[in-house]
Each structure stands twice: as structure tokens, then as C-alpha cells.
Amino acid sequence: MTRADHILLGQVLTLDDAGTRAEAVAIAGGRVVATGSRQAMLELRGPATQVRDFPGATLIPGFNDAHAHMDSIGTRQLRPSLEGARGIEDVLARIGALAARTPKGEWIVTLPVGDPPYYFEAPATLREGRLPNRHELDRVAPDHPVYIPAPGGYWGQPPGYAAMNSLGLRLNGITRDSAPASPNTVIEKDAHGEPLGIFAELGFVNVLEPDLLPAVPRFTYAQRRAGIARAMDLYHRAGITSIYEGHGSAPEVIAAYREMWERGDLTMRTAMTASPRWRDAGEAAAAMRDWSPLLRGRGMGDAMFRVSGVFIAHGGDPCVRAIQHRELDYMGWSGYVQQVNSTEEFESLCELAGQYDLRVHTVVSDKLDRIVPVMERLARRYPIGERRWVLEHISRSSPGDLAALRRLGVATTLIPAQYLWKHGRPFLRVDPQALDYLSPARQLSELGVPVAAGTDSVPYDPLFCMWAMTTRRERTTGQVMGRGGMVSNDVALRLVTRAGAWLTFEEGEKGQLVPGHHADIAVLSGDPLAVEGDALRELSCAAAMVGGRWVHGER
DSSP, X not given: OOOEEEEEEEEEEXXXXXXXXXXXXXXXXXXXXXXXXXXXXXXXXXXXXXXXXXXXXXXXXXXXXSSOOHHHHHHHTSSOOOTTOOSHHHHHHHHHHHHHTSOTTOOEEOOOSSSXXXXXXXXXXXXXXXXXXXXXXXXXXXXXXXXXXXXXXXXXXXXXXXXXXXXXXXXXXXXXXXXXXXXXXXXXXXXXXOEEEEEEEOSSSOOHHHHHOTTSXXXXXXXXXXXXXXXXXXXXXXXXXXXXXXXXXXXXXXXXXXXXXXXXXXXXXXEEEEOOOOSSHHHHHHHHHHHHHHHSTTOEEOSSEEEEEEEOOOBOOHHXXXXXXXXXXXXXXXXXXXXXXXXXXXXXXXXXXXXXTOOEEXXXXXOHHHHHHHHHHHHTTSOTXXXXXXXXXXXXXXXXXXXXXXXXXXXXXXXXXXXXXXXOGGGGGSOHHHHTTSSOHHHHHHHTOOEEEOOTTTTSOHHXXXXXXXXXXOTTTOOBSOGGGOOOHHHHHHHTTGGGGGGGTOTTTSSSOSTTSBOOEEEESSOTXXXXXXXXXXXXXXXXXXXXXXXXXXX
């Protein structure tokens, strides 16, 4: 008889097909041995077995964040915060304190002004309703270049505002004649036409730094790695044991994860997709040809770290592409290279990927009606369903397009908190019946389309993601974004746990607390299937385990 390494006592949701509940789970060799009654599991105890009792708690398969942006959250931990500043003098006091302990001439770069994590309405959080200008920043830091960045539009809500002092402007060559390449960037000026040191970014994509601010320090490889280490702990505290970064990651970010994996420091099961830096179809063909042996099929790696397939973007602003091509190494907070492709370019690149047996991952947003015909044409030549191509970040949809996804057999991901809560306001103009098909978790689940949900770090809390799916409440009005799209707690829980395994061919390895599956477990303060509405957001994660190893709470 197998003796358990760990026996965990508490209400257990196995999330198997039958929805089995148990009173305990036994673990050996990093995998689930059995679930059942307390008495039956305790019979598997041996001399070295560790027994943990979690009265009142609920044990579930660890959350699998299907669109995590974990490295992005990590880099945000590396810069000094201005949280709590309620006026320009508060901001200046923080900058002055940083200047006092920073060698002269070195950059001072902070987090944005406003309230984290979103920095909504950031200028309005200051009494003056604006950021400090260059002259005010000069007063407290004349010998340091200073930069207060804007939160990206996807991070917060456009417009975003940035500020810089005179030395910073000079090092970046910003004068009265400077002209942004993007119409979505505004350089604010005084009555004499001189730059005030305040910039506005009106779009979702952050292009201020690659366009106008080459002297602002970029994140180094060491910082990327340090950020990942910090973010892993934060995500584990939310009960997340696996992440999927299908939006694509730049080579440096993949390298940082790989180094942590090779050193044994990676405690998060991490699945990644390559975000290429090609400029045209010729470079794309060469890159796919050379990458295909490593990235085709399930890719390379193991159960802790895997890289598979290629991210190919659809749509975007040609102006953003022109800026990006001037500085292909620029990633900013995002950790990936911004791509822009017309529908025709997108199809040509997908055709190349099909030829080289590479899985394609793409962000759909509200363009599903344009992407489905492309997928249908490609499916006539390549088994894109068997290869598990992934259509991510679906917002608007229609019954016909969802039926096509079912026929194609492709995998899908949703970001409920993004479109239903955070950025739901623009969709309030949509016909009420069409709202049911916004972030269509219910419809995809009922059709049998492989679908998983991710947080997109908005926030990085799977319980919030569940709440968004079950309540569908818009952030600013509280309006329900389509009652016909609501899902049960059970469906929502499966979408943020078990369903993500399909994206990485691991549905037989993780996502359920059944014999043979990885012992990836989140211990929640209550039963996520027994609470309703806002009570989901009140639950917390008391402990988390990856492969039989505690990564939060019980170390």
C-alpha cells in the first residue's frame, strides 16, 4: 500500500466530471494518490506523513490563470510607489526623498501617480487635478533626471499621464519642436510653447517611451528575473499554481523564466508562447523555419516550464508598428513585442505557421467575425484543432461565429474582468441581446468549445474573475452586461482551474484532484460553490501547493 507524503483534511472539490466531493486528499510523489473520507485517507499515513487539517476551508485544484501577465506584475514591484499622494506637494516630497538617497545624475523612475492597481482617473486623485510639471520637479530634484510614467491604457484606463523634469527632458532631446509620431501622444506646453514636462497618452498602447524617451532606463534582464520571482509569490497567494502566457513573451522574458526553471527556482507551472520580432514576411518565414523544431506541437520543456507555438497579432495601429520597428527591443511593462497586422497579413503569417506545424495564439478582442473566416480557410489545409490553436481574449461574439469555433475545434480563452467589469462601459451601447455574447463563457461551455478564463492581471485574482463571470457587472454603472451570459459558480470555477490544462495538452495531468494528477492545490477560506455574488470576492487563499510542495501558507 502506498504511504502518503501529505494528507490534507478539509472539504475537497475534486472537479472531476461527476463533481465529487471528499473529506481529505492523500498525496505521494507530488501527485494525488486518493481522495475520500478522513478515516480512509488517514489509513494511508506512514511514519513520515505530514497531516494538515483545514477546518472550515475548501481544497480545490490550484487556479490555472489562462492569461496571466505575471512578469508584468513583477516589474511593477521594482519601482518606488507614489501611492497615497493626494496633492502635488505629496508627490514632490516622495521625489525629494528619493533624490536624497540616489547618487546625483542617476534616473529616478517611479510608478504612476494614483491608486494602484489600476490608477483610474489618476490626475483627479491629486488636489490640483494634474501632475507636477517640470519646474516643480526641478525644485526637489535638480540634479537627477526624473520620470513619473503613465499607466498603460490596458493597465488602467486611457488617458494616462506622465511627468518629467527639465534634466530628463534634456537627456531625451525634448524641445518645443518635438513632435510625437503618434496622434495619441500629447506634449503639454506652456503659454510660450515650451514643454511643461507633462505628457498625455490617449490610446491603450503605451508608445511614449519608445517614441520620444529613449534615455529613460529600460528594465534589464536581471530586473525581469527579479520581478518574476516577486510576482510568483503574489500569484501563489491568490491560489494560482499554473499560468499560461499565450499573449506571447519576448525572448528576454522567456530566458528569465527558463533560467529560473533550470536553477530549480520556478515554483509556478509556466506555459509560454514566443512573441517574435520580425519586421516582414521574409523574416517571419526564416524565424518559423528555425524555431519549428523547438516550438512545434507541445513545444519544449516539462511540467514546470514549457514554450510552445507562436503569437501572431491581428489588427492594431500602423503608427504603433512604425514606432515599434524603430526600437524592437522595447517591451516596457508588457513583456512582449507589440505586433500590428492587417487581416491579410495575419492570414499570411498563420499560413506560414501552418506550414511549419506551429501552434498559433492570437488575441481576438472584438474581431472574432474577421478571424473566424481566416481560421476556416486555414482549417482546410492544416489540422488547427488537433494542434490546439488558441483564440484568446474574446470579447464580442455571435452565435454563428461560436458555432464555427465548435466545428474548428480550436481552444479559446476569455478575460471576463476586462470586458465585463473594467472596460465594459463602451459595450453598454451594444444591443441588449448581443450583450449576452460579450465574453461568452456560458455559450462556449454549452457548445463544448474548449474554453478557459484568465485574469489578465486586472486584477490577478481568479476569485474576482469568477465573480465577473457570475455577476457580469460593469465597473462604473453596476449594469449587468447580459443576463443570458451568466454562468454558474461551478462553470466559472472549472474555467479558472481545470479548463486551462487543455491549452497545454495537460488535461490528463492537472486540473482535477483525482489519482495521478499533480498535487496542485489551493486552500480557500470557504466554498466557492456555496456563496453568491459579492461573497465570492470575500474568499481568500490560505495556502497553496504545487506538486506536493507548499508554495504559500504552510511552508
